[in-house]
Amino acid sequence: MQSLSEKVKIVKNSTTPSRHLVAIAELSPGDVILEEQPLLVTPHWECEQMKCSQCLQDSFVMCKKCEFFPLCIDCTTHNTYDCDFFCEGAAGAEISKNLLVENYTIFGVLKLLLLMENPANSEQCAALSATPGATVVDSEAWQEQDTQIVTPLLQSGIARVFKRVKVTHELLHTLCWRIDANAFEVTASDGNTLKGVYACGAQLPHNCVPNTVVTFDEDFRLKLYASVRIPVGAVIYNTYTNPLMGTSQRQHELRLTKGIECACARCSDPLELGTHMSSLKCTKCANGFVVCSAPIRDVGIWKCNNCAATMATDVVKQLLVDVGEALLETNSELLAYESLLAKYSVHFHQNHFVLVEIKQNIASILRAILMNPMCIPGKDLLERKLQLCEEMMPLVRAVLPGVSKLYGIALYEYLLSYMELAELIFEEKAAANAAQIFQEKLEDARDIAAKAKEMLRFEPSNSPEGHLVSRIAMEQKRIEENLRQLNSKRSCA
Incomplete structure (x- = not known):
């Protein structure tokens, strides 16, 4: 039913009946740690x-x-x-x-x-x-x-x-x-989602910055890979929350769904590993950000990291309530989300999780518009989609280092808009050296596609992420064909 790597061992917790996996040899990104059939x-x-x-x-x-x-x-x-x-x-x-x-x-x-x-x-x-x-x-x-x-x-x-x-x-x-x-x-072959319980997989402890990535094949077989280098003696972690939520929201979800408290490095850091995903802008100084001194329980003092000015906890919570209610009233309209983003950007750090949620909604609407075969993509929409991707991708990298399917998906989204915009600019031939600029962008796109494919290389071919790998391969062919045509025109000239 399960197969463990020789580089890990099961260790029993001395204070609780739970067990976990520990590396007994260094694991490299991509090393298989566990394979298991569902219970x-x-x-x-x-x-x-x-x-x-x-x-x-x-x-x-x-x-x-x-x-x-x-x-x-x-x-x-x-x-x-x-x-x-x-x-x-x-x-x-x-x-x-x-x-x-x-x-x-x-x-x-x-x-x-x-x-x-x-x-x-x-x-x-x-x-x-x-x-x-x-x-x-x-x-x-x-x-x-x-x-x-x-x-x-x-x-x-x-x-x-x-x-x-x-x-x-x-x-x-x-x-x-x-x-x-x-x-x-887990996903069935008909596309419906199901719940899979795994005897060993269930024992993987949580960390908001995991060191593994999990995949499932068409038979619901779980494969656990190292997403980063894991040194000897390190505990093998998975994550059970949305990594793009703030600390108090992740903590609430973990208590509700798992009955656990997380005290990982990210949860313990008021700046969330420098991402500021729970930080507010200070109202007393221009460059400061207000953070919670005790973020795990969200009961600490909210204080500016620049001028030490404080903000009442009730004010912080009311802001979150207000933006939450406003999100419900957008009716999934692009302009409503953009207006909401502009309104609350004066209160929150640009990486704050509520702004990230708004940006994700905007990106989702733009994706639907750009994928519509009746739509002729304009530069403004493509540039906006690229801007959103560029703002969010560093956050994904910070909280999901190494091999990450979420980062792979983000790169794919970026790649599509990057290619569309590059081709659109080239067709306009607004610059004298348009062909040279187009070639440079194609070479950049080649690197983006390769990185996206690398992030998703462990995904089963029948999974949604596996299908993305096939689409990335199609984009790679498109890139190479464009480069070939450019070189052919230069040879003829």
Whole structure:
């Protein structure tokens, strides 16, 4: 089910039941650290369309043997243990054959219960249950899971069928949380997203500046690569938050979804590794930025790093509330986002995460416009797209060093607009040395394409990022063809 590199070992935490990976030999960028098949792949809780228990494609029929689990028209069998469980023990207990049909939300938890009940999976399930859990809180999510998953399972009478697992209200809630906390998002062959749980992958500790990159192939097999050089003795980290969020937002998400506190170098640094992604402009001096002295809990003093002037925490929070509400009122309109960006740029550092979010929305709209076959791209739109990319790419580099799919995607976006603008300028032939300028830009584009491809080189060919690699290769051919034509014209001249 899993294969570990000889350059790492599993180390048990001395104070908690959790385990993690440590490098016992230096790892270079691109070294494979872990390969692992999923312990469980399940639809998201809100998924209403039943999925085949074998291949996870849309299902409209049931297994003819157990008459309990859904299958697609191409699959005739599924997990033997699961099938036999509902042919034998569950049948004698008179569990309704329509339990899944009527309550499909229970699928993931039920599958995890069956894995725990099956002696063949005891070691993997024990490793998963060794990961620390969060304190169960009577939250909105808890209430929904209690209504849609826990109660239907308990009322079905299925608890009395399990022999190795004691099915209780508390256990079911814990399993709901473990699936949410430990799952990676994986993509099915039909493009739908699912949740994949990996026994070893679930134990990777979090860091807001990870030293690894994760990929998944068409069979949901996880591959973990070193994204940077990892020295001997270093812990292997993954990241479980959006790296373009500010510290307080990342901390909130980690507490909510993982039940953990992060004290990494980025979270502990008021300047966020020099990116200023949570900094505000000082109202008392021209060159200062107001930062929080205790960013992890967001309870410190907000003080200017230049003149030491302070800003009330309530003022900072109100600014964030105001911009959040304003974002909801934009109706995804380009001019509304641009107006919002101009308005709040006087309050926040240009790298502040709320401005980054606005810039991402603007870039997304520009991408849709420029990709429209009916659109003839103008210089102003292309230059604006390039400007946004140039502002955001250094941030991505700072928080995701080394091999990074997010940086690879950003480079690809930049490449497309860079090429369009270079060709547009060349066609206008506004400069006397237009051909020379075009060649220089093509050579720059060649380097950008190569770097983008390098960032995405580990992505499976069938993944969204893998498809980008094919598109980058097409752009490379386009670049080389343009260069060939330029050289041919010079030879003829």
